Amino acid sequence: MPEASLLFAPGARPGRAALRALSEGDGGFAISLDPLAESAAPTAGASGEETWLELLASGLTFDLVGLAPGDGAQAPPARHAFGLPADFQEQRFEAVTLRPGPHLAGGEAMLPVIRCLAWLAARLATLPGTQAVVWHAARCWSAPQPFRAGVQRWVEGGAFPGLSLAALADSPDGAMQSEGLSLFIGQELRLEPDLLDDRAAGGKLALRLMHWLVESGPLTAPQSLSGPDGQALRIEPSSNGRFVRVWKN
Numbered sequence: 001m002p003e004a005s006l007l008f009a010p011g012a013r014p015g016r017a018a019l020r021a022l023s024e025g026d027g028g029f030a031i032s033l034d035p036l037a038e039s040a041a042p043t044a045g046a047s048g049e050e051t052w053l054e055l056l057a058s059g060l061t062f063d064l065v066g067l068a069p070g071d072g073a074q075a076p077p078a079r080h081a082f083g084l085p086a087d088f089q090e091q092r093f094e095a096v097t098l099r100p101g102p103h104l105a106g107g108e109a110m111l112p113v114i115r116c117l118a119w120l121a122a123r124l125a126t127l128p129g130t131q132a133v134v135w136h137a138a139r140c141w142s143a144p145q146p147f148r149a150g151v152q153r154w155v156e157g158g159a160f161p162g163l164s165l166a167a168l169a170d171s172p173d174g175a176m177q178s179e180g181l182s183l184f185i186g187q188e189l190r191l192e193p194d195l196l197d198d199r200a201a202g203g204k205l206a207l208r209l210m211h212w213l214v215e216s217g218p219l220t221a222p223q224s225l226s227g228p229d230g231q232a233l234r235i236e237p238s239s240n241g242r243f244v245r246v247w248k249n
Contacts, residue, residue, distance in 0.1 A: 001100060002114045002183060004121035005066075005075040005134040007093040007141070012129040014096065015068040019053055019127075027123055032056035054101055057120045060113060061101035064124070066094075073097035075134045080167035080179070083143030084132060093131060098124065111214075114184065115155060118165060122151040138167045138180025160211040168206055176202055181210055182242075185218045190243045195233075204228070209235075209246065219244045 008014070016034065023031050033054035051070030055062050066073030072094035081088060098121050100108045107113055118135075125133050125144040133147040134140070142164045150161030162168070166180035174193035181188050189209055196202040205227055213219065222236035232249035 001108045002117050003097055003099045003136040004117060005073060005095040005097045005136065006121070006124055006127065006130050007075060007095055007132040007134060008129050009131060010092055010094055013066065013068040013072055013094050014127050014129070016053055019055075019064065019067070022124070022127060023055070027126075029055050029057040029120055029123060032061055055098075055120065057123075058112075058116050060116050061103050062098055062117060062120060063101045064096060064098050066096040076136050076139055078134070078141040079139035080169070081141050082163045082167075083146040084141060088132070089141070095134070096124075109183070111184065118151045119155050122148040133164070135165050135180065137183040138165060140164060140167045140180065159207070160214045162207040162210040166210060168203055170199075176206055177243075178206065178210060181213065184214045187213070187218050187237065187242060187244050189213065190238070190245050192245060192247045194248050195246060201229075205246075209244075213244060224249055 016036070020031060023029055031053050035052065036050055051067045052063055052065040053067065055064055073096055075093070075095035075097070078089050098117060100113055100117065104113055121133055125148050130144045132141045133144055135142070140163070147161075147164045150164050153159065154161050162178070166178050168176055168178055171177050174196065176191040176196055176199070178189040189206060191202055191206055195205065208228060219235065219237050222234065225233045225235055227233050234247045234249040236245055237243070238245055
């Protein structure tokens, strides 16, 4: 299931008033269900009912959980970081988490749902005090501004933000593999070591291929492609279908 969390300093998580202000200020979404009556005032030690809202965006509903003054949500540990200081993960944070609502059961993995959730997470990342955005499938913690910018470009037809909604990591054998791409296509990308004499160039190639795969869908048969420098590439699904493997042709 696609999920995203926003991280805040302890005691700084937003409550329903902050969400209502954002939604009413041209946030591009609406609060479609508030489990509290309009006149009810949240109190210390709030129950689970008081810590969530249902949000509506592009005709789809999402649950935002972990709102103040109740308990915060649990964000996954960070494996990757994008645009954050080196010591960021050593700090303490509280989280609110966005996930597809019950009305989307069975359709959570559809690309329009994931794209809308990413867009809504980017909008929520404008909430005051947001320290980072966590994209759970990639275990990636991103600084709010590059997350917002990358997602906005993508939903407007630009490149897939492969360093926020996915991540790249080195394998022990010298290959480079994605993490989180499987949420979009059911497969992860693997660049074989013969393509990685220049790892910076390899990273750029991986980002281009991730964009192509998200737009084209899972790879089911071997293909030949040209890299950005004209280099001939061989690309094929692994024997178990879980990876898209790329070599020099």
